[in-house]
Amino acid sequence: xxxxxxxxxxxxxxxxxxxxxxxxxxxxxxxxxxxxxxxxxxxxxxxxxxxxxxxxxxxxxxxxxxxxxxxxxxxxxxxxxxxxxxxxxxxxxxxxxxxxxxxxxxxxxxxxxxxxxxxxxxxxxxxxxxxxxxxxxxxxxxxxxxxxxxxxxxxxxxxxxxxxxxxxxxxxxxxxxxxxxxxxxxxxxxxxxxxxxxxxxxxxxxxxxxxxxxxxxxxxxxxxxxxxxxxxxxxxxxxxxxxxxxxxxxxxxxxxxxxxxxxxxxxxxxxxxxxxxxxxxxxxxxxxxxxxxxxxxxxxxxxxxxxxxxxxxxxxxxxxxxxxxxxxxxxxxxxxxxxxxxxxxxxxxxxxxxxxxxxxxxxxxxxxxxxxxxxxxxxxx
Numbered sequence: 060x061x062x063x064x065x066x067x068x069x070x071x072x073x074x075x076x077x078x079x080x081x082x083x084x085x086x087x088x089x090x091x092x093x094x095x096x097x098x099x100x101x102x103x104x105x106x107x108x109x110x111x112x113x114x115x116x117x118x119x120x121x122x123x124x125x126x127x128x129x130x131x132x133x134x135x136x137x138x139x140x141x142x143x144x145x146x147x148x149x150x151x152x153x154x155x156x157x158x159x160x161x162x163x164x165x166x167x168x169x170x171x172x173x174x175x176x177x178x179x180x181x182x183x184x185x186x187x188x189x190x191x192x193x194x195x196x197x198x199x200x201x202x203x204x205x206x207x208x209x210x211x212x213x214x215x216x217x218x219x220x221x222x223x224x225x226x227x228x229x230x231x232x233x234x235x236x237x238x239x240x241x242x243x244x245x246x247x248x249x250x251x252x253x254x255x256x257x258x259x260x261x262x263x264x265x266x267x268x269x270x271x272x273x274x275x276x277x278x279x280x281x282x283x284x285x286x287x288x289x290x291x292x293x294x295x296x297x298x299x300x301x302x303x304x305x306x307x308x309x310x311x312x313x314x315x316x317x318x319x320x321x322x323x324x325x326x327x328x329x330x331x332x333x334x335x336x337x338x339x340x341x342x343x344x345x346x347x348x349x350x351x352x353x354x355x356x357x358x359x360x361x362x363x364x365x366x367x368x369x370x371x372x373x374x375x376x377x378x379x380x381x382x383x384x385x386x387x388x389x390x391x392x393x394x395x396x397x398x399x400x401x402x403x404x405x406x407x408x409x410x411x412x413x414x415x416x417x418x419x420x421x422x423x424x425x426x427x428x429x430x431x432x433x434x435x436x437x438x439x440x
Contacts, residue, residue: 072274076193079266080438083189084182086267093178100174104167166314173307180300183435185265187426190438192262194422197281199258201415203251206244209408212387213241216400219391233397240401281418287366288428290359294352298433301347309340355431361424365417372414379407 074082084090217237223229260270268274296302316337386403389395429435 072272074274074276076190076280076438077440079193079262080186080189082268083185083266084439087185087265088267089181090178090185091267093174093181097171097174097178100167100171104164104171106167162314162318166311166318169307169310169314173304173311176300176304176307180304183300183430186435186438187430189262189265190426191423192258192265193276194281194419196255196258196262197276197278198415198419199251199255200276201278201281201418202412203248203255205408205411205415206248206251209404210241210244210248212404213237213244216387216390216397217241220397236397236401281422287363288425290428291432294355294431295433296348296351299351300433301351302344305340305344305347309337309344312337312340351431354427358424358427358431361420362428365421365424368417369414369421372410372417375410376407376414379403379410383407 217234220229220233220237224231224234259274263270263272263274383403383406386395386400390397390400426435426438429437
C-alpha cells in the first residue's frame with residue numbers, strides 16, 4: 060500500500076478490511092519481533108550443528124634461549140640446545156556419538172518449528188485484533204451518521220417551532236425543549252467523533268501504521284450481505300496453530316528430559332519432575348482443545364442469533380422511519396404534540412443503533428467462527 064506521497068505528505072487512504080489486515084501482518088511490531096525470533100532460532104541451530112562437525116585445533120610455539128649450556132669432555136666442549144626452538148601441531152577431532160549434542164541439535168530444529176508456529180499464531184492474533192477494531196470503527200461511524208441525520212431533522216423542527224412561536228402558535232416551553240434536544244444531540248456528536256478518532260488511532264496502532272495517517276473505511280465492509288454459513292460437524296484440531304504449538308512444546312520437554320539424562324546420572328527427582336511437567340502439558344492440550352470447541356459452538360450460536368436480530372431490526376428501522384414521518388406530518392398539521400414527535404424520533408434512533416449493534420455482533424461472531432475453523436488468514440485473500 061502506498062501511504063506516502065512523493066513530497067512526504069500523508070495521503071488519504073481508503074482502507075478495506077483485507078488491506079488493513081495485510082498491512083498489519085507486514086508492519087505490526089509484534090509480527091516483526093516474531094520474525095526476529097525465527098532468525099534467532101536458525102542461528103542457534105547453526106551453532107549447535109557446528110558442535111557436531113569435525114573440530115580442528117592447532118598450536119605452535121617459538122622459544123629463544125639467550126644462554127646455551129655447554130658440556131665439556133676433556134679438551135672438547137659441546138653446545139647443549141639451540142638459541143631458537145620452534146614447534147607446531149594440528150589436532151582433528153570428530154564427535155562420533157554425544158547424546159547431549161545430538162539431542163540438542165534435534166531440540167534446536169524443533170525450536171525452529173516452535174518459533175515458526177509462534178510467528179504464525181502472532182499473525183493470526185494480529186488479524187483478529189485488527190478485524191475487530193476495524194468493525195468497531197465502522198460501527199461508531201455509523202452511529203455518527205445516525206446522529207447527524209437526527210440533528211438535521213431536529214433543526215427542521217426547530218425552525219418550524221420558532222416560526223410558530225413568532226406567530227403566537229407555539230409555546231415557549233416547546234422552543235426550549237427542542238433547543239435542549241438539539242444541544243444534547245450536538246454534545247453526543249462531539250463525543251462520538253472523539254470515540255471514532257480514538258478507535259481509528261487504536262486500529263492504526265494495531266496495524267503498525269503511523270497514527271497521523273488519515274484513513275477512511277468503506278461502510279459496505281460492515282453492511283454487506285449476511286447469510287448463515289454452513290457449519291462443519293467438527294473442528295479440524297490438527298489445523299489449529301494453538302494445538303500445533305502445544306505439540307511442539309511437549310516435544311521440546313521430552314528432548315530436554317533426554318538431554319538432562321544424557322548429561323547427568325538419572326535420579327528419581329529429575330525423572331519425576333519431567334514426567335510431571337509432560338503430564339501437565341497433556342492436560343493443557345486437552346483443556347485448549349475443549350476451549351477451542353467452546354469458542355466454535357458459541358460462535359455458531361452468535362452467528363444465528365445475530366442474523367435473526369439483523370433481519371428483525373432492519374424491519375424495525377423501516378417501521379420506525381414510517382412512524383416518524385407520519386408523526387412529523389401530523390405535527391406539521393397540528394394533529395400531534397411535540398412530545399409525540401420527540402418520542403418517535405428517539406424510537407427511530409434506538410432502532411437504528413440496535414441494527415448497527417447487531418451488524419457488529421454478527422461481524423465479531425463471524426471472525427470467531429473463521430478463527431475456530433483455523434482459517435483466520437483467509438481474511439488476507
